[in-house]
Amino acid sequence: MKIAVCVKQVPDSWAEKKLRDGDAILDRAAVEGVMNELDEYAVEEALKIVEANGSGEVIVVSMGPDRAAEAVRKALSMGADAGIHLADAGLEGSDAVATSYALAKVIDGRGFDLVLFGSESTDARMSVVPAMVAERLGLAQLTFANKVEVAGGSVTIDRVSDNGVETITAALPAVVSVVEKINEPRYPSFKGIMAAKKKPVETLSAADAGLDAGQVGLAAAWSKVDSFAARPPKAAGVVVQDEGNGGIAIADFLAAQKIL
Amino acid sequence: MGEVLVLVEAADGSVKKVTTELLTLARTVGEPSAVWIGPGYTDAAGAVLGEFGAAKVYVADGAQYTDHPIAPKAELLAKLVADLSPVAVLVPSSAEGKEVAARLAVRTNSGIITDAIGLTADLVATQSIFGGSTVVQSKVSSGTPIITVRPNSTAPEASAGAAARVDVSVDLSDAATKATVTGRAAAQKGGRPELTEAAIVVSGGRGVGAAEGFGVVEALADALGAAVGASRAATDAGWYPHTFQVGQTGKTVSPQLYIANGISGAIQHRAGMQTSKLIVAVNKDAEAPMFELADFGVVGDLFTVLPQLTDEVTKRKA
Ligand SMILES: Cc1cc2nc3c(=O)[nH]c(=O)nc-3n(C[C@H](O)[C@H](O)[C@H](O)COP(=O)(O)OP(=O)(O)OC[C@H]3O[C@@H](n4cnc5c(N)ncnc54)[C@H](O)[C@@H]3O)c2cc1C
Ligand SMILES: Nc1ncnc2c1ncn2[C@@H]1O[C@H](COP(=O)(O)O)[C@@H](O)[C@H]1O
Numbered sequence: 008m009k010i011a012v013c014v015k016q017v018p019d020s021w022a023e024k025k026l027r028d029g030d031a032i033l034d035r036a037a038v039e040g041v042m043n044e045l046d047e048y049a050v051e052e053a054l055k056i057v058e059a060n061g062s063g064e065v066i067v068v069s070m071g072p073d074r075a076a077e078a079v080r081k082a083l084s085m086g087a088d089a090g091i092h093l094a095d096a097g098l099e100g101s102d103a104v105a106t107s108y109a110l111a112k113v114i115d116g117r118g119f120d121l122v123l124f125g126s127e128s129t130d131a132r133m134s135v136v137p138a139m140v141a142e143r144l145g146l147a148q149l150t151f152a153n154k155v156e157v158a159g160g161s162v163t164i165d166r167v168s169d170n171g172v173e174t175i176t177a178a179l180p181a182v183v184s185v186v187e188k189i190n191e192p193r194y195p196s197f198k199g200i201m202a203a204k205k206k207p208v209e210t211l212s213a214a215d216a217g218l219d220a221g222q223v224g225l226a227a228a229w230s231k232v233d234s235f236a237a238r239p240p241k242a243a244g245v246v247v248q249d250e251g252n253g254g255i256a257i258a259d260f261l262a263a264q265k266i267l
Numbered sequence: 268m269g270e271v272l273v274l275v276e277a278a279d280g281s282v283k284k285v286t287t288e289l290l291t292l293a294r295t296v297g298e299p300s301a302v303w304i305g306p307g308y309t310d311a312a313g314a315v316l317g318e319f320g321a322a323k324v325y326v327a328d329g330a331q332y333t334d335h336p337i338a339p340k341a342e343l344l345a346k347l348v349a350d351l352s353p354v355a356v357l358v359p360s361s362a363e364g365k366e367v368a369a370r371l372a373v374r375t376n377s378g379i380i381t382d383a384i385g386l387t388a389d390l391v392a393t394q395s396i397f398g399g400s401t402v403v404q405s406k407v408s409s410g411t412p413i414i415t416v417r418p419n420s421t422a423p424e425a426s427a428g429a430a431a432r433v434d435v436s437v438d439l440s441d442a443a444t445k446a447t448v449t450g451r452a453a454a455q456k457g458g459r460p461e462l463t464e465a466a467i468v469v470s471g472g473r474g475v476g477a478a479e480g481f482g483v484v485e486a487l488a489d490a491l492g493a494a495v496g497a498s499r500a501a502t503d504a505g506w507y508p509h510t511f512q513v514g515q516t517g518k519t520v521s522p523q524l525y526i527a528n529g530i531s532g533a534i535q536h537r538a539g540m541q542t543s544k545l546i547v548a549v550n551k552d553a554e555a556p557m558f559e560l561a562d563f564g565v566v567g568d569l570f571t572v573l574p575q576l577t578d579e580v581t582k583r584k585a
Contacts, residue, residue, distance in 0.1 A: 023397075023400070024397040024400070025397075025401070026401060031403075045515075102379075103379065104372055104373060104379065107373065126516065127515070129515065129538075132382070132538075133365065134362060134365050134366070134381075135365055135366065135372075136369075138365075138366040138369040138370050139370065139373050141338075141370075142341070142369070142373045142442075143373055145441075145442040146442070146445070147442075147445035148336065148337055151362060167509060169361050169363060169510075170278060170453055170510075171451065171452050171453040172451070172452045172454075173450065173451050173452075174448065174449045174451075175336055175448050175449070176446070176447055176449050181445070181446070186516055187516045188503075188516075228378070229377065229378025229379070229407060229408055229409035229410065230378035230380050230405055230406065230407045231406055231408050232403055232404070232405045233391060233406055234403075234404045235402065236401070236402055237400060237401055237402075238395070238399060238400055238401065238402050244546075244558070244561045244562040244564060246548075246553070246558050246563075247564070248553075248565075248566045249566060249567025253567040253571070253575065254571075254573065254574070254576035254579055255575060255576075257549075257563060257565060257572070257576050258576055258579035258580060258583060260547070261524070261580075264524075264545060266467075266523065267580060267583050267584070
């Protein structure tokens with residue numbers, strides 16, 4: 008069982024995020040980076056599948072600037088076996104279509120049985136990269152899983168859909184994305200952190216990965232930001248202490264807003 | 268005027284409100300045609316699509332489009348894009364809609380914009396990002412613009428269209444049928460409006476204390492004709508079904524009014540409700556971060572404040 012897990016380094020959830028003036032790219036240098044928390048569940052699930060299977064290998068794949076290597080190390084310290092870090096100045100500003108192209112190129116031909124993803128990156132919040140990678144690799148797509156079972160050469164998931172739960176099954180290899188209900192990601196142990204330092208990480212440039220430079224980066228992005236602006240700050244609201252008429256106070260507010 | 272394709276989202280055979288919103292928005296860009304993919308198309312559904320301006324309704328009837336998730340819908344749409352060269356494709360910003368749009372973008376070598384909340388005649392989309400702190404105008408610069416639009420982004424306006432039925436189909440690739448749906452468990456639905464479409468959402472969090480505690484939340488929701496939402500703490504505890512979770516990993520809602528009860532206001536919860544037009548919070552703790560977002564807040568016990576509010580709403584509506 009050979010599993011790839013795609014992890015993205017993103018700005019810390021609580022950090023204030025800003026677009027850079029000029030090129031309207033997320034200013035990643037200005038904020039602390041962390042592994043996309045939803046990808047931790049994908050790493051955990053990969054480790055669990057290998058543990059249940061008795062043998063296997065978990066390879067972390069990340070595309071991002073040099074410091075994204077920290078996210079790869081974090082996954083290694085949780086227990087993944089090796090990493091692939093695609094880092095190249097020419098990749099900066101890639102949109103989702105280009106990201107999926109680059110990830111698919113890196114993943115293709117390495118003999119993975121499963122390619123795991125988080126359900127969404129907390130910065131871009133698109134939830135599209137897993138579907139795009141499945142499309143590019145011609146693999147079965149089983150996304151938004153809150154349960155994954157791998158047995159007898161096939162994978163079965165419960166997909167949390169807008170209308171309930173769907174059970175979906177496919178033969179391996181397949182693309183799977185997981186939601187945060189699926190498991191409780193382990194914390195890296197001290198031993199794990201030490202061991203991670205010695206685990207192999209393959210750092211690839213765009214050329215190493217065989218990418219067509221014309222298909223990645225800001226210049227190749229197929230959707231472009233025309234303009235952006237900070238939303239005008241909201242006027243501070245009114246907060247009152249309930250002294251027996253809190254419900255009536257809300258009703259009065261709703262009436263003043265013409266909702267009641 | 269160029270043709271604009273609108274992917275229909277339906278539940279139990281009836282057209283969802285978000286589809287009528289997309290048809291309305293599509294009319295600012297060109298002439299809308301609706302695309303119905305999957306079994307269950309009826310004349311009644313066609314009549315709704317016509318009422319909101321669909322000139323044509325492309326119908327791809329067949330179980331293969333829903334027995335296999337996502338990919339078949341993308342392949343059908345890709346064929347229509349190739350055959351019809353529409354000026355744009357609009358898709359509802361649901362989890363499934365975004366994934367269909369994602370695959371369609373790759374298949375048609377097109378740019379994609381997700382979670383638009385507005386669209387101009389020349390296809391500039393407005394998005395609200397970083398938890399609503401930044402408003403962005405973007406445009407697709409390659410291929411056929413594929414734009415997913417959030418529910419509640421525009422008010423549906425009727426405008427008669429012929430809704431002429433055109434049957435379509437596509438030969439699915441092997442890849443599109445590799446994953447198969449083997450079972451479905453529908454979420455229980457009350458008589459309440461759909462969470463992402465509701466004009467008012469009343470939510471409960473850990474402060475509700477137990478499954479039974481949601482009684483006061485539901486009573487208020489029913490008095491207001493609202494949908495019920497929940498925080499992850501409440502869904503994880505099993506007090507309310509997961510499909511009603513609002514937030515980063517739940518639904519994104521943008522109603523006229525969001526009432527958060529016993530919800531502290533963690534960043535992951537805010538991510539799903541921050542763009543609500545009006546926010547009201549009820550919480551025992553005056554320091555709860557939810558109050559920073561609230562237009563109006565009451566520091567108090569939700570078990571006394573909500574019943575009083577429910578009574579008041581019922582009285583004033585009578
Ligand atoms: C990867 C990830 C994804 C997540 N996704 C989501 C998501 O999609 N949606 C989501 O909601 N959360 C999500 N979370 C969880 C989030 O971080 C918070 O833990 C969660 O939102 C807390 O829910 P809560 O506000 O109901 O509970 P708490 O934070 O425990 O707050 C309960 C509040 O109730 C108040 N209270 C208690 N009793 C009463 C009473 N009688 N009357 C009035 N007020 C009372 C308390 O003062 C407190 O402020 C996610 C977390 C992670 C790590
Ligand atoms: N640059 C990247 N490197 C590795 N994985 C990524 C990258 N971008 C997105 N992903 C994966 O795709 C998932 C969905 O991302 P998104 O479509 O951006 O919301 C994430 O949870 C990651 O697993």
